Amino acid sequence: MKSYLIIIPAYNEEENIAKVLKDIKESNPDVDILVVNDGSTDNTSKIAKQMGVMVLDIPFNMGYGGAIQTGFRFAEENGYDFVITMDGDDQHDPYSVKNLIESMEQEGADVVIGSRFIEGTYKMGIAKKIGVWLFSKIARLYTGMNFTDPTSGFQLFNSNVFSYLSRGDNYPLDYPDVNIIMALHKMRFKVVEAPVRMMEKPNGKSMHSGLKPMVYVIKMFLAVVMVWVRRKGK
Amino acid sequence: MHLGIRLIIFGLGLILSIIIFELVRRKKFREELSLIWFIVGFAIMASSVADLIVDPIAKKLGIGYPPALVFVWVIFLLILALLYFSTVISDLKGKIKELGQKIALMEFEQNEKHKKDGD
Numbered sequence: 001m002k003s004y005l006i007i008i009p010a011y012n013e014e015e016n017i018a019k020v021l022k023d024i025k026e027s028n029p030d031v032d033i034l035v036v037n038d039g040s041t042d043n044t045s046k047i048a049k050q051m052g053v054m055v056l057d058i059p060f061n062m063g064y065g066g067a068i069q070t071g072f073r074f075a076e077e078n079g080y081d082f083v084i085t086m087d088g089d090d091q092h093d094p095y096s097v098k099n100l101i102e103s104m105e106q107e108g109a110d111v112v113i114g115s116r117f118i119e120g121t122y123k124m125g126i127a128k129k130i131g132v133w134l135f136s137k138i139a140r141l142y143t144g145m146n147f148t149d150p151t152s153g154f155q156l157f158n159s160n161v162f163s164y165l166s167r168g169d170n171y172p173l174d175y176p177d178v179n180i181i182m183a184l185h186k187m188r189f190k191v192v193e194a195p196v197r198m199m200e201k202p203n204g205k206s207m208h209s210g211l212k213p214m215v216y217v218i219k220m221f222l223a224v225v226m227v228w229v230r231r232k233g234k
Numbered sequence: 235m236h237l238g239i240r241l242i243i244f245g246l247g248l249i250l251s252i253i254i255f256e257l258v259r260r261k262k263f264r265e266e267l268s269l270i271w272f273i274v275g276f277a278i279m280a281s282s283v284a285d286l287i288v289d290p291i292a293k294k295l296g297i298g299y300p301p302a303l304v305f306v307w308v309i310f311l312l313i314l315a316l317l318y319f320s321t322v323i324s325d326l327k328g329k330i331k332e333l334g335q336k337i338a339l340m341e342f343e344q345n346e347k348h349k350k351d352g353d
Contacts, residue, residue, distance in 0.1 A: 036338070062334050070338055070339070074342070
């Protein structure tokens with residue numbers, strides 16, 4: 001039987017983490033869950049441990065990408081076949097996990113990105129809308145494929161991909177975005193999209209808030225250029 | 235330039251170089267990081283006679299105020315030093331990430347082992 005691991009990076013998510021874990025357990029009873037506590041200063045780790053899931057405690061706040069990569073390393077060391085990444089702020093509907101799995105099986109993909117825009121609507125600010133539009137265009141230009149939601153953190157990876165991303169600098173410390181789609185395409189991994197449901201964030205601070213959108217876009221442009229000019233990594 | 239001024243500039247460069255040397259000797263400053271500051275120290279010492287070289291060059295380049303050429307050169311050197319330290323920070327950041335990830339993974343393994351031993 002194939003083994004799946006859901007990785008949830010969490011930074012100060014004590015208000016949401018219990019509900020997130022409860023919903024995932026109800027919707028995906030056969031899947032292992034790993035919370036990567038990214039140096040939280042609240043009770044995120046304690047609550048997650050009380051919920052009976054595996055918890056990795058990073059001793060300081062490493063950033064979203066660093067936390068996910070820690071999860072990838074865990075998955076590789078423990079021989080998982082597939083990894084699903086979900087946010088710890090209750091935005092991602094765990095019942096959509098099956099869409100990702102079905103899509104991977106049907107299309108023979110290595111990576112499936114959950115898109116909130118294929119089915120249904122999702123309200124977001126103008127700055128983020130522009131960012132998503134811009135990065136979609138960049139992804140299309142580079143890969144020749146349509147990615148409606150390149151900023152989505154709701155993704156499914158097979159072991160070849162998460163093993164590759166778990167090494168060194170193959171995964172960024174801050175926010176993996178369109179640059180990762182491009183990097184994986186460059187490594188000849190098949191990346192596709194599947195519809196998922198995402199909710200507006202009920203509590204806490206979004207992982208993308210606090211970052212000024214302009215700085216983020218400039219940083220992402222630099223990352224995109226670097227993917228373009230770099231040689232293929234190992 | 236008066237000889238006294240030349241000696242003062244040379245002395246300042248020498249003092250800086252000696253301080254750096256002492257810091258390295260006492261292992262308070264890593265050798266590989268000190269190299270860039272030794273270069274700065276020697277550059278200050280060399281600047282005590284810099285006018286002999288700089289003035290004719292500035293004149294050829296049409297720079298009316300020759301010390302301006304020295305400032306440009308010094309700013310360029312300092313930018314290079316900053317760039318070097320940025321690469322060091324970048325490298326350290328990568329290493330800290332590796333350590334943080336390893337600590338998290340090892341702590342988990344240790345806790346799991348304790349749990350099993352307790353059962």
